[in-house]
Amino acid sequence: xxxxxxxxxxxxxxxxxxxxxxxxxxxxxxxxxxxxxxxxxxxxxxxxxxxxxxxxxxxxxxxxxxxxxxxxxxxxxxxxxxxxxxxxxxxxxxxxxxxxxxxxxxxxxxxxxxxxxxxxxxxxxxxxxxxxxxxxxxxxxxxxxxxxxxxxxxxxxxxxxxxxxxxxxxxxxxxxxxxxxxxxxxxxxxxxxxxxxxxxxxxxxxxxxxxxxxxxxxxxxxxxxxxxx
Numbered sequence: 118x119x120x121x122x123x124x125x126x127x128x129x130x131x132x133x134x135x136x137x138x139x140x141x142x143x144x145x146x147x148x149x150x151x152x153x154x155x156x157x158x159x160x161x162x163x164x165x166x167x168x169x170x171x172x173x174x175x176x177x178x179x180x181x182x183x184x185x186x187x188x189x190x191x192x193x194x195x196x197x198x199x200x201x202x203x204x205x206x207x208x209x210x211x212x213x214x215x216x217x218x219x220x221x222x223x224x225x226x227x228x229x230x231x232x233x234x235x236x237x238x239x240x241x242x243x244x245x246x247x248x249x250x251x252x253x254x255x256x257x258x259x260x261x262x263x264x265x266x267x268x269x270x271x272x273x274x275x276x277x278x279x280x281x282x283x284x285x286x287x288x289x290x291x292x293x294x295x296x297x298x299x300x301x302x303x304x305x306x307x308x309x310x311x312x313x314x315x316x317x318x319x320x321x322x323x324x325x326x327x328x329x330x331x332x333x334x335x336x337x338x339x340x341x342x343x344x345x346x
Contacts, residue, residue: 121138122153125157126157128158128247128250128251128253128254129246129253131257132250132257147263148264149265149340150263150264150265151336152254154270154284155281155284155285155288155303156318159280160243160280161243161246161247162242210311210315211316212316215273215317219273221275222275222277223275224275224304231283234279236283239280240280243284244283244284244287247284247287247288251287264339266336267292267298267299268300269285269289269299269300269301271302271303271307272317273309273314273316273317273318275303275309276303285301289301300335300336302328305331308327312324313327
């Protein structure tokens, strides 16, 4: 099992992984990919966003070149990861009043709330970007004959974020059209409390364990299905 996650990565970042990263790894040919998608794509507004594959100015280009081609830099990172990479642990909330007057919105209530709500320019931009990124990701999936598993996301107050709700719904339609596996975490019964998220979008260790327990039965089913076909 290889964890290829990075903070702030969107589906655009996943496509760039195939273009700029995976191709550099010898004998790297996994057949099952798990894509945990939602929160980062719900805030991806192009072209004014940090998720750019190529830097613009000379100093950033030089820095990227050294990172990608320097033996000493790569050796340094390997040593850091092997001997100094500790599990991030969070004690308490990033914002003390995070859970004051929080109104948890489950999937059923979110559908009622957002059913007739028209898209504003921001959300239309987000959906357009997401649609294009999924098309590009599908090309990588088909080319590499990947067995994909997609998972939707929630945040500390469920689905109060309209953009996140839209991303989840669009992803479900995408998976249905392409006959891809999907685990609808946003539709599951999730008992949230203040120990599960330390800010609006990031889970604590306890929250991550809860989510793992929720999605595991479906993952197991998909793994068995792949191994028997």
